[in-house]
Amino acid sequence: MNSTNVLERSCQNSTSDNGIKISLLNKLTIADIKKFTDEKHLCVHLKDDVHRSVINENRNYLDNKIELREDIYGVTTGFGNSASNRISPDLSTELQHNLLAYHGCGVGKFLSEKDCAATLLIRLNCNARGFSGVSWDLLKQMELLLEHRIYPAIPEMGSVGASGDLTPLSYVGAALCGMRHVYYQGKITRTDEVFSLLNIKPYQLKPKEGLAIMNGTSVMSAIAVNACNEIEHAIDISCKLVALFVELIDGRASPFHPQVHNLKPHAGQKYCADTIYQRLANPEQRLGRKSKTDQVIDHGMQDKFRLQDSYSIRCAPQVLGPLVDTLTWAKNILTIEINSVNDNPLIDHEQDLILNAGHFYGGHVAAVCDSLKPLVANMGALLERELGILVDERLNGGISNNLVAKEDLGTKSWINHGFKAMQITSSSLVAEALKQSIPMSIFSRTTEALNQDIVSMGTIAARDLSRIISLVKPVIAIQSMAIRQAFYVLDKDKSVDKLNPKSREFFDSIASTFQPVIQDRALDKEIDEMVKFLFNE
Numbered sequence: 001m002n003s004t005n006v007l008e009r010s011c012q013n014s015t016s017d018n019g020i021k022i023s024l025l026n027k028l029t030i031a032d033i034k035k036f037t038d039e040k041h042l043c044v045h046l047k048d049d050v051h052r053s054v055i056n057e058n059r060n061y062l063d064n065k066i067e068l069r070e071d072i073y074g075v076t077t078g079f080g081n082s083a084s085n086r087i088s089p090d091l092s093t094e095l096q097h098n099l100l101a102y103h104g105c106g107v108g109k110f111l112s113e114k115d116c117a118a119t120l121l122i123r124l125n126c127n128a129r130g131f132s133g134v135s136w137d138l139l140k141q142m143e144l145l146l147e148h149r150i151y152p153a154i155p156e157m158g159s160v161g162a163s164g165d166l167t168p169l170s171y172v173g174a175a176l177c178g179m180r181h182v183y184y185q186g187k188i189t190r191t192d193e194v195f196s197l198l199n200i201k202p203y204q205l206k207p208k209e210g211l212a213i214m215n216g217t218s219v220m221s222a223i224a225v226n227a228c229n230e231i232e233h234a235i236d237i238s239c240k241l242v243a244l245f246v247e248l249i250d251g252r253a254s255p256f257h258p259q260v261h262n263l264k265p266h267a268g269q270k271y272c273a274d275t276i277y278q279r280l281a282n283p284e285q286r287l288g289r290k291s292k293t294d295q296v297i298d299h300g301m302q303d304k305f306r307l308q309d310s311y312s313i314r315c316a317p318q319v320l321g322p323l324v325d326t327l328t329w330a331k332n333i334l335t336i337e338i339n340s341v342n343d344n345p346l347i348d349h350e351q352d353l354i355l356n357a358g359h360f361y362g363g364h365v366a367a368v369c370d371s372l373k374p375l376v377a378n379m380g381a382l383l384e385r386e387l388g389i390l391v392d393e394r395l396n397g398g399i400s401n402n403l404v405a406k407e408d409l410g411t412k413s414w415i416n417h418g419f420k421a422m423q424i425t426s427s428s429l430v431a432e433a434l435k436q437s438i439p440m441s442i443f444s445r446t447t448e449a450l451n452q453d454i455v456s457m458g459t460i461a462a463r464d465l466s467r468i469i470s471l472v473k474p475v476i477a478i479q480s481m482a483i484r485q486a487f488y489v490l491d492k493d494k495s496v497d498k499l500n501p502k503s504r505e506f507f508d509s510i511a512s513t514f515q516p517v518i519q520d521r522a523l524d525k526e527i528d529e530m531v532k533f534l535f536n537e
Helices: 003-013 030-038 050-067 089-102 113-127 136-147 166-176 191-198 209-214 218-248 258-262 267-277 316-338 363-390 406-415 420-435 458-491 494-498 501-513 524-534
Strands: 020-022 044-046 107-110 150-152 155-157 181-184 187-190 346-348 353-355
Touching: 020 030, 020 113, 030 113, 030 218, 030 316, 044 136, 050 089, 050 136, 050 346, 089 166, 089 209, 113 136, 113 150, 113 166, 113 181, 113 209, 113 218, 113 316, 136 150, 136 166, 136 209, 150 166, 150 191, 155 166, 166 209, 166 218, 181 191, 187 191, 218 267, 218 316, 218 363, 218 458, 218 494, 218 501, 258 267, 267 316, 316 363, 363 420, 363 458, 420 458, 458 494, 458 501, 458 524, 494 501, 501 524
Parallel strands: 020 044
Antiparallel strands: 107 155, 150 181, 181 187, 346 353
């Protein structure tokens, strides 16, 4: 598709009622952000109603204060510990462009296109609340970039999370002004080249607008919101895999019975238990204490008799449940954050107020991410432990060691090793995820000549969370592949006919993506393919 067609389609969508509306009367949701980043032609547009008058009135109020030569932080003064430097109103516009310039020191690779897209959308929403002192023209420039799917390319490192995401958000400001680099049509391109192609005019910042763009939590919030959407999907897949695993090893249904969780009714735990229970075949018939062969239990040890399963099976709802509950809390916190005014100073013409405060501090985002990190890592650890059972013939109910397809290989089964290395990879990934779970918010640093003497580290916490998810996703993929392999090795897939229809549908989708291992083969690309399939990448 050429650029003209993209432009025409975007313009057509800009008048659609199906897009995301940014207004004082509308709340941006986490689901909205997911839709925008997933659906390539969903449009974002500002509502030109009472909303615009609030923007203009606060902007006019600020301009009047500048004309009266009042001291306004970051407008007629320097920034940070340079706030004692008074700046002539004649230089206040140049001051904003200098702010962008000296914060152009981000380090590392660029954040993903999805994170950069979410950042621009969230920053527009925060500035459009009306109390940042920005002009309607600036908001329309943000809207225009979103309309054409032009996203600032933001280096991942360089923020301590207060005063917000200063350095990363400077790349948003720079992109609006036609500088640095952007994502466009899936590629990183010079902004001026994209603007020239689409005949977009670079924006000229007005006093306060550089600070309004940069003083905030929108980068960390974007990373955290996208992470939450991935976590929600990962929980769903994990519950489905636990159900398949229970079926595969003929596990007990009682740990997932509704009455068990009525007696300890944590909402997330109940949700996971019910999701698993509803995917088991005839669960009500598997609550008793008979052996796998239904023989009468006599005195002494019975082969394959198992009164209760290992913790990684029996406690799956108790492992996943805290993650579900914490995720619910996290999404509530982030919804507030992405709909907040989080720059400094705050402008309120009605009450004749210019308020210096600290809303740019990313403490809530840091708390959310630091809380989720170990729980997401534990989700990976749960599945890795179940994989450990699955590859061990002493524990898996009669499936061959390492899931080797012995019947197909004959005498060559002794030189094949199936999923032995896959378990090592899974264990390695989980170990790294667990290491990454250390809280970041406890590493507050003193920066900027003691002006920023306590900082949130929220952006690094969000990046840690995103990194943990990237480590856990292949663990989930490997367990999916192992379960598919195990059903094949156990009885050439005959037992799948006994699966609950919901579990059968999920199993068939996995089976269509991964073919069983007969002769040992490299599986690295197939892990990647399974991740892409499971997570719609």
